[in-house]
Amino acid sequence: MKTNSLGLPQEEIQVLIKDLNILLANFQVYYQNLRGLHWNIRGKRFFDLHLKFEELYTDAQLKIDLIAERILTLGGTPLHTFEDYIKNAKINVGKDISVDEMAITLVVNSLVELLKIERTILRQSGEIDDEGTNAMVSDFIVEQEKTIWMMKAWLGETI
Template structure:
């Protein structure tokens, strides 16, 4: 086994970086969806949702940067073209979403996909003894589970 400069198995680090690139692609689509619904939301909940969607896209933008920097820390190159993002993403694309319930359901669907990817990365990071990636995924999961709960509460649905 060959270790990289931060003490991780190079093969496992490369594999984690590939998974993180998949997460990065999905986060980029999620971010773009949030921008679109922020811009296009209409209705009686406009003021509340407009602000909430901005909060969510600011957070997603920060996470995109953290994911890319983690990929670099692992010794790999983060994806950085829309072509790559679209090819790898599983997050649903929301086009021209302006109705409040559809917007919130898009967020829940997106977060559900992100959580699946993050949990898989969390498992691999633990096996690779990669505490940096492990901690990042744990933090992301905790925040996103809460957001799903809040969005489901807004929809008057249970988790």
């Protein structure tokens, strides 16, 4: 088995880079959705949600950078065009959403899709002992599961 300078198998790393780029693309769509929600939210919950969406998009922006840097660390090239993001997006684009419940539902649905991608990556990185990717994605999952729980509680729903 041929390994790279990090001691990771080159063939499996290429698959992992591809999936990390899919995660990157979906995070970019999620980020842009959050910006739109932040700008367009209306109603009696405006102040709370305006701040919450800013908190979430700031966090997403940091995660986008971590994902891109991990791709580079593994020897890949991060996707960086809107064309690539849309082509690889599994997350729905939220357009002109200003109603609180619709906004929160979009966030929950987006996080659910991110979790699916992340769990695939977590399995792959675990199989090849890629602790760097594993730790990063594991941290994402823990935070996103909690956010889903909180958002569903806000909607009056259970997990």
